[in-house]
Amino acid sequence: MNEKYDNEEEIVLSELPDDELIEQIHDDIYDGLDEEIAEGTQILLDRGWSATRILEEALVGGMTIVGVDFRDGILFVPEVLMSATAMKAGMELLKPILSASGVEPIGKVVVGTVKGDIHDIGKNLVGMMLEGAGFEVTDIGINIDADTYINAIKETGATILGMSALLTTTMPYMKVVIDELKEQGIREECIVLVGGAPLNEEFSEVIGADAYCRDAATAVEVAKNMVSTAS
Amino acid sequence: MRRGRKSRQKSSAVIPAVRPGMAGGRFRPLTSSDEKQIHQTVLDVLENIGMGDPIPVVKEHALERGCFMNEHGRLCFPRGLVEDAVAGTPKDVRFLGRDPKHDLELGGNRVHTFGGGEAVNMLDIGASSYRPSTLADIYDAARLVDQMPNIHAFSRLVVATEIRDQLSCDINTTYVSAAGTSKHLELTFADASHVQPTLEMLYMIAGSKEKYYERPFCNGGGCPVISPLRYGRHNSEVCVESIKLASPIWIVVAPQAGATAPAALAGSVVQSVAEALAGMLMIQMVKPGFPVVVGPWPFVSDLRTGSFTGGSGEEAVVSAGAAQMINFYGLPSSVGAGMTDSKCPDYQAGYEKGLTIALAAQTGCNNVSESAGMMGSLMALSLESMVIDNDLLGSVMRTVRGIEVNEETLSYDVIEQVVYGDGHYLKNQQTLGLMRGGYEYPALADRSTPEEWVAAGSPDIRQQAGHRVKSLLSSHYPNYIDPEVDAKIREKFPILLPLETMMAGNARW
Numbered sequence: 190m191n192e193k194y195d196n197e198e199e200i201v202l203s204e205l206p207d208d209e210l211i212e213q214i215h216d217d218i219y220d221g222l223d224e225e226i227a228e229g230t231q232i233l234l235d236r237g238w239s240a241t242r243i244l245e246e247a248l249v250g251g252m253t254i255v256g257v258d259f260r261d262g263i264l265f266v267p268e269v270l271m272s273a274t275a276m277k278a279g280m281e282l283l284k285p286i287l288s289a290s291g292v293e294p295i296g297k298v299v300v301g302t303v304k305g306d307i308h309d310i311g312k313n314l315v316g317m318m319l320e321g322a323g324f325e326v327t328d329i330g331i332n333i334d335a336d337t338y339i340n341a342i343k344e345t346g347a348t349i350l351g352m353s354a355l356l357t358t359t360m361p362y363m364k365v366v367i368d369e370l371k372e373q374g375i376r377e378e379c380i381v382l383v384g385g386a387p388l389n390e391e392f393s394e395v396i397g398a399d400a401y402c403r404d405a406a407t408a409v410e411v412a413k414n415m416v417s418t419a420s
Numbered sequence: 421m422r423r424g425r426k427s428r429q430k431s432s433a434v435i436p437a438v439r440p441g442m443a444g445g446r447f448r449p450l451t452s453s454d455e456k457q458i459h460q461t462v463l464d465v466l467e468n469i470g471m472g473d474p475i476p477v478v479k480e481h482a483l484e485r486g487c488f489m490n491e492h493g494r495l496c497f498p499r500g501l502v503e504d505a506v507a508g509t510p511k512d513v514r515f516l517g518r519d520p521k522h523d524l525e526l527g528g529n530r531v532h533t534f535g536g537g538e539a540v541n542m543l544d545i546g547a548s549s550y551r552p553s554t555l556a557d558i559y560d561a562a563r564l565v566d567q568m569p570n571i572h573a574f575s576r577l578v579v580a581t582e583i584r585d586q587l588s589c590d591i592n593t594t595y596v597s598a599a600g601t602s603k604h605l606e607l608t609f610a611d612a613s614h615v616q617p618t619l620e621m622l623y624m625i626a627g628s629k630e631k632y633y634e635r636p637f638c639n640g641g642g643c644p645v646i647s648p649l650r651y652g653r654h655n656s657e658v659c660v661e662s663i664k665l666a667s668p669i670w671i672v673v674a675p676q677a678g679a680t681a682p683a684a685l686a687g688s689v690v691q692s693v694a695e696a697l698a699g700m701l702m703i704q705m706v707k708p709g710f711p712v713v714v715g716p717w718p719f720v721s722d723l724r725t726g727s728f729t730g731g732s733g734e735e736a737v738v739s740a741g742a743a744q745m746i747n748f749y750g751l752p753s754s755v756g757a758g759m760t761d762s763k764c765p766d767y768q769a770g771y772e773k774g775l776t777i778a779l780a781a782q783t784g785c786n787n788v789s790e791s792a793g794m795m796g797s798l799m800a801l802s803l804e805s806m807v808i809d810n811d812l813l814g815s816v817m818r819t820v821r822g823i824e825v826n827e828e829t830l831s832y833d834v835i836e837q838v839v840y841g842d843g844h845y846l847k848n849q850q851t852l853g854l855m856r857g858g859y860e861y862p863a864l865a866d867r868s869t870p871e872e873w874v875a876a877g878s879p880d881i882r883q884q885a886g887h888r889v890k891s892l893l894s895s896h897y898p899n900y901i902d903p904e905v906d907a908k909i910r911e912k913f914p915i916l917l918p919l920e921t922m923m924a925g926n927a928r929w
Contacts, residue, residue, distance in 0.1 A: 262724050265723045265724050266679075266721075266723055266724070266725065266726035267678070267723060305654065308646070310679055310680065310726070311726065314726065357538050357539070357540045357579045357581075358538075358579070358586065358610050360540070361581075361584055364584075386727065386728065386797075386799070387539075387540050387799060389541075389550070391551075391552065392540075392552070395552075404725060404726075404727075
């Protein structure tokens with residue numbers, strides 16, 4: 190990944206002016222270069238940029254381009270995963286600063302794959318893409334029962350719950366979780382997004398979810414829209 | 421003796437052009453050297469990388485038999501043990517029907533076409549969107565399969581999505597399947613604890629426990645592996661418990677190339693074969709010599725979106741390769757084919773189904789599964805598609821039958837007779853003898869002239885299929901479950917399909 194071609198000039202990130210560095214970070218996120226992203230993020234911090242500004246202009250900006258090209262079929266799933274991983278390398282540096290200064294993410298999300306189901310590739314992708322869009326994501330893993338979902342929501346203060354299922358036999362469990370949210374009187378405090386290959390909009394409506402997201406890019410768009418209308 | 425037309429028709433009608441279990445094996449996407457390399461790599465994987473998360477009963481038996489846990493806590497199978505287990509697993513197994521005329525002999529290169537994908541949607545006749553599938557749909561699908569000569573057994577093609585209780589769902593699914601067809605039933609269970617209560621009902625359907633075991637017409641199984649190379653607890657338990665059904669365990673694994681299996685097709689064959697053998701080994705550790713059907717189903721990802729694509733050229737060739745490997749072991753084989761990505765029975769569905777099914781069948785796969793009715797990458801069932809697919813399967817099976825070459829069929833004498841005689845073959849004895857049994861005639865494919873087609877209102881095959889489904893389903897209400905027994909079953913089990921919806925004149929048909 191770090192191969193430089195003979196005819197290509199060596200790029201020294203620390204020598205780039207701010208605007209070019211931001212552009213370079215966008216390119217490096219696009220190319221999924223995690224070490225470069227960590228380096229670029231650190232340089233901006235050293236130059237006195239606020240963590241919020243770095244997050245928005247450099248990292249989320251880069252992932253937005255990735256999201257658009259994924260939606261348009263230019264980037265493939267493995268490339269998006271690499272971009273998300275690269276962005277994460279920058280986030281690792283920003284996270285402690287952001288939380289110390291009390292900056293709130295644009296939304297807090299809990300994602301997990303429902304009880305009985307351990308197929309989690311799609312869910313992982315959604316989690317990473319949401320992080321890429323500036324959400325704080327708590328991934329509670331696979332085979333999750335209603336209590337675990339609800340405890341995670343309470344502990345993190347999440348306002349979005351994302352549930353996934355790949356199996357036709359496990360997808361009905363999503364309704365169990367939603368019913369439990371209602372039972373505990375916290376359904377209204379929480380946006381419920383569902384996804385997974387066998388699902389569709391109709392199913393999402395029937396079980397009382399807020400939206401069905403057919404892929405990771407859609408999940409990000411829906412989450413952003415819902416958060417902005419909610420606030 | 422008078423040799424009338426009627427007797428000739430009668431005698432030729434009993435020998436159809438195609439039948440279940442004709443021998444394939446002429447198509448081999450892998451060379452012998454490829455087979456050996458894949459085999460060695462499979463053994464390396466099972467011996468060194470092993471399987472994660474074995475259920476306790478399997479782990480216990482496996483360790484006793486010489487398996488070991490590696491430093492990552494994974495269950496590893498020494499190559500000698502794998503080869504012994506392959507040798508000790510039955511090579512020829514039977515799927516019995518309620519009716520013996522539907523008995524299937526799986527093994528060798530014998531090709532059978534049946535099975536389906538537990539979809540959650542139906543594409544109704546003429547519809548352009550899906551709706552959630554129900555219990556009645558399973559019953560109707562069973563009645564249709566009952567009348568489809570080229571669909572050789574029945575499995576849960578769709579899920580009764582309206583039934584929330586999983587035990588009730590499994591029992592009801594089994595009930596409507598047995599009510600709809602006398603072909604062999606391939607069952608799946610959401611939980612191992614559902615096997616015994618379902619069996620209790622099967623005993624009643626068969627007449628008694630003894631009668632069920634005289635002719636065990638159901639088998640169980642499923643997907644006991646989470647790719648890559650990890651046992652899934654629920655389905656492992658279901659597979660082991662399904663031994664009680666006294667019929668081969670159907671093991672299927674579906675790693676998806678590029679996502680849960682290597683993107684390189686050879687690697688995806690390696691992993692899917694290793695995982696399918698791991699499923700087979702699981703049964704052999706618990707019950708040595710118990711019959712299994714081994715199904716490596718290497719799925720393919722469309723890496724632009726990450727979604728599964730069942731209709732691609734990659735899917736066709738990688739599935740054929742996987743079937744070839746299981747046949748190389750001499751074990752009863754299964755792969756998925758016909759899993760079109762098209763949402764309705766159209767040109768895309770036709771070419772994707774035709775290509776994938778033909779290659780799997782030509783490879784000699786014993787169970788070309790998912791091959792009838794499935795739409796939208798296994799997301800829906802279309803009964804229109806099912807009757808079209810029955811034609812497709814007949815056509816594919818005709819190619820599997822191939823060209824019989826012998827002195828008689830080489831036809832030197834016939835050619836000589838005709839050239840010196842009538843000048844055409846239409847009246848020749850050979851033509852009369854072969855015109856029925858030697859040729860497969862589709863029920864739906866349009867072979868009319870363009871003028872006839874226009875005169876009929878220029879119908880397309882989907883319209884014709886819709887008519888055929890309606891005609892077949894409005895009249896065929898079999899009595900496979902004795903009414904007295906049915907009443908007793910309804911007393912004991914929560915059967916959710918009312919009797920009046922299982923007879924002519926119901927609201928559906």
